Amino acid sequence: MADLGKLLQERLKALTYELGGPGTQARIEKLTPPRNEFGVDPYGFDVEYTTAAIAPLLWLYRKYFRVEVHGIERVPPEGRLLFVANHSGQLPFDAAMILVALFVELDPPRAARTLVEKWVSTLPFVSTLYARCGQIVGTPENCRRLLAADEALIVFPEGVRGLNKPWSKRYQLQGFGQGFLRLALECDTPIVPVGVVGAEEQSMALTELPRLARLLSMPALPLTPTGLPFPLPSRYHLWFGDPLRFEGSPDDDDAELERKVDAVKGAIDGLLKQGLAERKHVFW
Template sequence: MKDPLGFAFRRLGGQYEVDEFGFDAELTEALLEVLRPLYRCWFRVETAGLGNVPRGGGALVVANHSGALPLDALMLQVALHDEAGRTVRLLGADLVYRLPVLSHLARKSGHTLACPPDAGRLLGRGELVGVFPEGFRGIGKAFWHRYRLQRFGRDGVVATALRAGVPIVPCAIVGAEEIYPKLGDLGVAARVLGLPYLPVTPFFPWLGVLGLVPLPSKWLIGFGEPIRTDGYDPGDPRAAFELTDHVRETLQRQLRALRARRGPAFPLPALPRLAW
């Protein structure tokens, strides 16, 4: 951080700016600073196809979702910020905005509720919007379903991109599937807590808080060629279906290729060879 004292004064005096969504650019920089060690050292994230992310203007990044906790969203944010120089505005479930702490941190780091008015508004302002259309079906799926793209939500964010006439960038995230291998689900406890699922992993809940440490899998984030939406007729309801299918198939293909390219999730470090 360049000017920690000035930062502290601005924060304590409330002299910082937020946009109408509550996005606080200065605080986001500080939060990304905290995430960077996780990005660089823990998951060793590598990116591919950065040239496919538009340098400016509205675009919709459509990514696969996995890992029980949305660390993939945070890593995508770091990747786009650090390596593509863009602030991504992610669309999240309303659960995020119901929960204390998470709700305002999500708004302050630029994210908002997954709903057509917000998505359309951000795209119209020329922002890069990110979405995980599988939603809870994707992030809460069992370990043996890994890298299998789930059904896309009906909230129609693809249709919003179609109406806004912005390109769709498919984004495959490989590695998040292995951070919390979900073997079971404490369904009843989840319902009591008002959560969509409560995963059982080899370490959680057996090790308590320690079980929340994500496994250090190797990550790759790859951006595919932008899919243009201007060839479709926004008034045709079938166009949105067709486009959604097209995006989904493209993303699944991309995901398979990137997973093969990564190889094992937990590559063993090269053992020191004894010289004789």
């Protein structure tokens, strides 16, 4: 059984290198995070496991969503970073596509980490998968430790409000929390705004099923044209903006922090407007 698992992992790694294109293996091999006696970094991240596990997502990235990336050269090659993006699409494929882009399009790659909801850690198998791929529960302490180690985090300040918003509010940014901005100020971290165009159309919410969501211990469960939030093959466009730096204290009053939050929100909104204006078609 162990030999079969190892063979499967090697096959998936080969698929990742193939889908990633020339030079992918050499770029990924530049990732050398510290390892403990279990072969993972202090947060559970395993490069070899991730390289194999990312193969299905990379297939979606290349073949299904056919992701186009704009401005990724603006991403600093090293140092702590907060990627702040809009959120949509009922299921977090937008987070997965950003992760894949940073993993296969950059040289050297950036193994960014998304901040998952606490309920994700209760799911069997999924919690282990997320941990081995470096994804963590988004507690303030986890974030501080990762940024102190010069890691890159992906945050969605809209949270579930953005992910599950109805079709009538597509590409309308929902309220941003201030937590990410306080974190950036406390840890002296630049913010890279990211505009995701295409996720809104992957799964259009017609209505919510709150009782069933509660029964399944999920934050929300929408009803979509396909019955469930299975994604349609909308074409993704990821727009990366220039890094933003802010000065001040994380303990500044809410009005001052909100002004800076609005600056980030405005940058993302600008990227969305540009992306929508330049998009030729939703599906091709």
